[in-house]
Amino acid sequence: MEASFSYSFPALRGMQASREYYVVMCPLRLIPKIFLFNEEEIPPEHRSQRILNKSRVPEITNYMLENSKDYVFSSLTASVDGDMEFHPYSEEANFKDLGQLSISLEARFLINDGQHRRAAIEEALKISPELGDETISVVFYHDTGLEKSQQIFADLNRHAVNTTSSLGILYDHRDELATITKEIIADISLLERYTDKEKVSLAKHSPRLFALNHIFNTNRRLLQKKKGEFISEQEKTFLKEFWHILCDSIIEWKSVLNKEISPSELRSTYIVGHGVFLEAIGLIGNYLYQNHPSDWHSYIKQLSSIDWNRSNKKDWMGRAFGSTGRINKNGQTIQLTANLIKQKLNLPLLENELEIEEKLKSGE
Structure with a gap:
C-alpha cells in the first residue's frame, strides 16, 4: 500500500478471538472527515448501527463545549472495509505490537460504537475549531463485509448496562x-x-x-x-x-x-x-x-x-x-x-x- 495514498496512524496492536485490532489516537478534526454517517435511509438489516438520534447530539456538544478543559470521551469503535496494514516499529518482543497503521484512502469506515460522539465532535468543531488538535482513541477492527460490523455492534451492546x-x-x-x-x-x-x-x-x-x-x-x-x-x-x-x-x-x-x-x-x-x-x-x-x-x-x-x-x-x-x-x-x-x-x-x-x-x- 502506498503510504502517500493512505491514512497513517501510530497504533497499538491487540488480539481478541484470534483477530487483530488496533488502537490509535485520532485528532478530532479528522473524525468528521473519515467517519461519514449517511445510513439514515438504509433499512436496519442493511446497516451496521442504529439510526442517529439527533436530539442527543446538542446535549453532548454542549457538554463538550461547556467543559472544554475537563470533558471525557470514551473510545470510538469502528470497522474498516478496505486495505489495512500494520508495520511494527521493532521486532523485539516488547515492542512488536507498537507501530504504524496504514489504511487505504479508499477504505470505508463504519462506526460500531460512538456515532453520537462523532456527530457531537463535528458540531463542536464548528464552534471551537481549536479543539481539532485534541485527540480521541479509536479502536479499529478489519472487516470486509457488513455482517461482521453488525455483529460487533450487537456484541458491544449485549452486556452494556446503563448506570442508575x-x-x-x-x-x-x-x-x-x-x-x-x-x-x-x-x-x-x-x-x-x-x-x-x-x-x-x-x-x-x-x-x-x-x-x-x-x-x-x-x-x-x-x-x-x-x-x-x-x-x-x-x-x-x-x-x-x-x-x-x-x-x-x-x-x-x-x-x-x-x-x-x-x-x-x-x-x-x-x-x-x-x-x-x-x-x-x-x-x-x-x-x-x-x-x-x-x-x-x-x-x-x-x-x-x-x-x-x-x-x-x-x-x-x-x-x-x-x-x-x-x-x-x-x-x-x-x-x-x-x-x-x-x-x-x-x-x-x-x-x-x-x-x-x-x-x-x-x-x-
Whole structure:
C-alpha cells in the first residue's frame, strides 16, 4: 500500500478471538472527515448501527463545549472495509505490537460504537475549531463485509448496562441540583443514614428508606428546575430548610430514626416510604414556595396530622396505590396524591388539578 495514498496512524496492536485490532489516537478534526454517517435511509438489516438520534447530539456538544478543559470521551469503535496494514516499529518482543497503521484512502469506515460522539465532535468543531488538535482513541477492527460490523455492534451492546440515575446523580459534580441534593443528604441524619445512593428502587427488605434519585426528583419538583439549570442561593436555602422541616414533621420517619420501626415495615405500612409521596410533596412545596413564601413552614408541619397508613384506602386507593395495593408512581398518581394532601392542608386546587380530580370521580 502506498503510504502517500493512505491514512497513517501510530497504533497499538491487540488480539481478541484470534483477530487483530488496533488502537490509535485520532485528532478530532479528522473524525468528521473519515467517519461519514449517511445510513439514515438504509433499512436496519442493511446497516451496521442504529439510526442517529439527533436530539442527543446538542446535549453532548454542549457538554463538550461547556467543559472544554475537563470533558471525557470514551473510545470510538469502528470497522474498516478496505486495505489495512500494520508495520511494527521493532521486532523485539516488547515492542512488536507498537507501530504504524496504514489504511487505504479508499477504505470505508463504519462506526460500531460512538456515532453520537462523532456527530457531537463535528458540531463542536464548528464552534471551537481549536479543539481539532485534541485527540480521541479509536479502536479499529478489519472487516470486509457488513455482517461482521453488525455483529460487533450487537456484541458491544449485549452486556452494556446503563448506570442508575441515582449513581449518575452521585457522581455528577457539575449539576447544581445534584450537588445541593447531596449536601442536603449529608446534612440531615435521617437522610444520610437511610438513603440508598446507588439504587433507583428499594427491595422489599432494604434497610434504606429513600433512593437518591427520589430525593433529587423531589428537589426538581420543589424548584420546577431541569437538570443543568442555575439555582440561586435563595433557592438553595429554601431546599435545605424544606428538608429539615419535612424530616421533622413526618412522624413515621422519626420512628425509623429512633429504631421504633424498621424501614421495610414503614414501606409496607405507610405511603410516606415511597417515591410517589416524596414527589407529591415536591409539587406541594413548590406551590407553597410560590404562594406562601413567608409561612410555608406552618403548612409542612401540618403533615404530621395526616393518616399515611396504607390501610386508609378511602384516601390513598386510586391515588398512591391501585386496587391490588401496589404502590404506583407516575405523573398521574403523583398529582392525585398531591391533590389530596393539598386538600388536607386546606390549600386550593388549581384548574389542572381540578380537572384530574373530575377524571378520577368519573372513573376515566
